[in-house]
Amino acid sequence: MGYPGLNQFPLSMDDDTSIHDQVYEALAESLIQGQIPPGKSVSLRTLANELNVSPMPVREAVRRLIAQKALELQPSNKRLRVPSLSENRLLQLMTARQWVEPELAFLGAQKITRDVIVELKNDDERLMAALSKGDVDGYMKANYAFHFRLYNLAEADLFLDMARTLWLQSGPFMRVVFGRLGTVQLPQDHHQELIKALETGDHAAVRQHMAEDVHEGMELMLEALKG
Amino acid sequence: MGYPGLNQFPLSMDDDTSIHDQVYEALAESLIQGQIPPGKSVSLRTLANELNVSPMPVREAVRRLIAQKALELQPSNKRLRVPSLSENRLLQLMTARQWVEPELAFLGAQKITRDVIVELKNDDERLMAALSKGDVDGYMKANYAFHFRLYNLAEADLFLDMARTLWLQSGPFMRVVFGRLGTVQLPQDHHQELIKALETGDHAAVRQHMAEDVHEGMELMLEALKG
DNA sequence: ACCTCAAAAATGTGATCACGATTTTACGCC
DNA sequence: GGCGTAAAATCGTGATCACATTTTTGAGGT
Secondary structure (H helix, E strand, O other), X not given: OOOOOOOOOXXXXXXXXXXXXXXXXXXXXXXXXXXXXXXXXXXXXXXHHHHOOOHHHHHHHHHHHHHOOOOEEOOOOOOEEOOOOOHHHHHHHHHHHHHXXXXXXXXXXXXXXXXXXXXXXXXXXXXXXXXXXXXXXXXXXXXXXXXXXXXXXXXXXXXXXXXXXXXXXXXHHHHHHHHHXXXXXXXXXXXXXXXXXXXXXXXXXXXXXXXXXXXXXXXXXXXXXXX | OOOOOOOXXXXXXXXXXXXXXXXXXXXXXXXXXXXXXXXXXXXXXHHHHHHOOOHHHHHHHHHHHHHOXXXXXXXXXXXXXXXXXXXXXXXXXXXXXXXXXXXXXXXXXXXXXXXXXXXXXXXXXXXHHHHHHOOHHHHHHHHHHHHHHHHHHHOOHHHHHHHHHHHHHXXXXXXXXXXXXXXXXXXXXXXXXXXXXXXXXXXXXXXXXXXXXXXXXXHHXXXXXXX
């Protein structure tokens, strides 16, 4: 009990969204932003109580997250927890992110509008502001917003789902690593150059910058895991 | 009611496997082998009755399959069905399969043993036999066995999961297309050359043959969708 | 103080019931 | 006979209960 993380739940974003979808979104956001650390154990009833719902919709949300490997059932006692990353698994995450995210950026670039570019610049400013304030959580949030604002344009639901799954899996560990490094050493992002490429319509360059951005971030995590 | 597909359930492979895992495996196998056609609607209670279990474990299995986009909830009436493939989605499936499966084959090749090569040859013989008999279902089954016998060696659980998800999504449509083409025009597989490359230890060639195998099969589906 | 072990609390799993919405069925009307 | 409409069946969702297993707790003895 009493882990700080886990978003406070509005849990009523929409009346026609089912409860288990709301629970899922809340949990997913918490995981992506790294608000629940690797190894942390969770439980259906505890979650249900925190969210003031019955255990039932929580079970369905959790089952979905297990399918995405964002949660796991410990084989020993069948209890629920946030997975820890082995080096093997981190390498797979790295490879897969470099498959899908440059492609999503490339596809997104083809649908870009001036409005979205403004929003992307906004995200990047919030990211920079968080960096200078030493606000790791703000950094995580802004970085996520930036990437998926672009990915959402791609009209590629399968790729988008893959990317979400990969972020769900890397979020908790990423937050720990970045928290340890401090915001000073956080990846010098390629967002500015990427935005420039978006403005000039150089789609290939967008893909390339995204590849480098992903690579650098994951490289930091790999070093942290081995070191 | 009364669709021929859906495997007859042993549904008791192991006593320590939970019921919803058994339900999931049964449904997943049926989908991968294309025994349930695209657009087919299913229901929790019907499945539960067919399997002689309560709707509860079925709900969890289904929720998992929805997360993998192997099933979907129709937005209009929130009822369950097997998704149909748009051209957009099929292209994404094609791309993703060509990312992950050659890599899995490459990794698997590094752990290959003589025993597994024998089993792979067996799978390929069953595949050829099915082809000559015009047995599309046998072809689907043997082809699946061949691919995942190799992939299972890779010790890459994330990639393996990705591949399974992709096969879950393509299975139903693939079965329809191949059934329409007849076994005569079925893809001239690269399995033989791939096995040769395994035997000579040419890992790069294994990757390349797998890429071609996947590409050709998906190309057939793409033509069928457009034509 | 520290270990031991039994009682209590908590956990995931599965079954059953209730509810509102949608689909299907079937009856009566034209 | 064909068609619209009301009744019945079926759907997914959520809550609640029961159960076996595991974890935590706490009291007792050394």
